Amino acid sequence: MASRERARIFGVLGDPVDHSLSPAMQNAAFVATQLPHLYLRFRVPARALRGALGEARQLAMGGLNLTLPLKEAVLPLLDALTPEAERIGAVNTVVFAEGGKRLHGDNTDGRGFLAALRGRATIRGTHAVLIGAGGAARAVGTALLTAGSASLTIANRTLARAERLAEHLTRLGPTPITLAPLEALAQGRTLERASLVVNTTPLGLLGAPLRLRAEASPRACLFVDLVYAAEPTPFLARAARAGRSTLDGTSLLLQQGALAFELWTRRRAPRAAMARALRAAGLGAHATPLTRRGAAATVSSRRPPRS
Numbered sequence: 001m002a003s004r005e006r007a008r009i010f011g012v013l014g015d016p017v018d019h020s021l022s023p024a025m026q027n028a029a030f031v032a033t034q035l036p037h038l039y040l041r042f043r044v045p046a047r048a049l050r051g052a053l054g055e056a057r058q059l060a061m062g063g064l065n066l067t068l069p070l071k072e073a074v075l076p077l078l079d080a081l082t083p084e085a086e087r088i089g090a091v092n093t094v095v096f097a098e099g100g101k102r103l104h105g106d107n108t109d110g111r112g113f114l115a116a117l118r119g120r121a122t123i124r125g126t127h128a129v130l131i132g133a134g135g136a137a138r139a140v141g142t143a144l145l146t147a148g149s150a151s152l153t154i155a156n157r158t159l160a161r162a163e164r165l166a167e168h169l170t171r172l173g174p175t176p177i178t179l180a181p182l183e184a185l186a187q188g189r190t191l192e193r194a195s196l197v198v199n200t201t202p203l204g205l206l207g208a209p210l211r212l213r214a215e216a217s218p219r220a221c222l223f224v225d226l227v228y229a230a231e232p233t234p235f236l237a238r239a240a241r242a243g244r245s246t247l248d249g250t251s252l253l254l255q256q257g258a259l260a261f262e263l264w265t266r267r268r269a270p271r272a273a274m275a276r277a278l279r280a281a282g283l284g285a286h287a288t289p290l291t292r293r294g295a296a297a298t299v300s301s302r303r304p305p306r307s
C-alpha cells in the first residue's frame, strides 16, 4: 500500500563522511516501514555547518544525524536541546520540530552505547577506560557514569580536552575520574583494573594503530572500538591477540540509528531490517551473530577462540 506521508530528505553531516553506513541502514528502515523518505550523506566541515543547517531548514528536511567533527560545534546553532543532549554536551540527532521551524538537538549515542553493551559488560561498580575526549567520548562517558561506573580514566592525545571532558562529567556525580596520556596505554598503565576499554578516536577509520598493552588488563576485560568496518580495527585486533573479548561500532551504529529513526518518525524502528542492511554492507562478519532471535537486533561481542 502506498504511504500517505510526504517524502522527506534525511541525512548525515560530517567530514569525513564517505565511510558512513547510516544511509544503507536508514534507507532500509524507510523501505521496511513503507515510508517514502530518502537518507543521504553530506560532507560538511565545521566551518560550513551553519550554512548547511540553513539549507536543511529551507529544504524542509525530515531530520539529520551529525558525525565527527560536528557534534559539539552544532550546539550554539540549534533552537533547543533535549535534557540528554544537554547532559552529554553534544548532539548526534537533529529533529525538525514545528514543521521544520525549530531545530531540536538530541543525542542517541549514549543510550545506543548502553543498548549495544547490554549483556556483554558489567558497568555498575567497575572501572572503565575511555580513549578520546571528543563528541562520542562525551556520550559514552555520560552513559558510563549514568549506568554506575565506579571510576573512569580518560586517555586523550590533547590533555586540555580530556580535562574539559572530566570537568563536564564531574557535574554528573562524585565518580572518581583520572586522566592519562595515550602513552600510558602502551605501557599498560590504567588498564590493570579495567572491565571495559572504549576507543572513541577515529584512528580505526584510517587503519592506524593505537599502542596498547592489552595483556595488562584483566582477562575478562571487554575492548570496544566505536569505529565500524568489515575487518577488525588494529585496536580490536590487538586486544583479540591478547585473548580479550572485543566489540566493534556496528551495534552502536544500529542502536543509535534505531533511536534516531524513532525520534524522527515516531514509529518503532525495524531493527532486524536495519541489521540486515548493515550485514549486506559487509559489517558484522567478524562479530557473528548479527541478530538474535526474539530480541532487538544486535551485534555480539567477539570472544577469541580459546588457545
Ligand SMILES: NC(=O)c1ccc[n+]([C@@H]2O[C@H](COP(=O)([O-])OP(=O)(O)OC[C@H]3O[C@@H](n4cnc5c(N)ncnc54)[C@H](OP(=O)(O)O)[C@@H]3O)[C@@H](O)[C@H]2O)c1
Pocket: 067, 068, 069, 070, 071, 109, 131, 132, 133, 134, 135, 136, 137, 156, 157, 158, 161, 200, 201, 202, 203, 205, 226, 227, 228, 249, 250, 252, 253, 254, 256
Ligand atoms: N559506531 C557508531 O555509531 C559511532 C557513533 C559515534 C561515533 N563514532 C565514531 O567515533 C569516532 C569519534 O567521533 P567524535 O564525534 O567523537 O570525533 P571528535 O569529536 O572529532 O573527537 C575525536 C577524538 O579522537 C582523538 N583523535 C583524533 N585523531 C587522533 C589521532 N590521530 N591520534 C590520537 N587521537 C586522535 C581526538 O583527540 P584530540 O582531542 O587530541 O584532538 C578526540 O579526542 C569517529 O570515528 C566516529 O565515526 C561511531
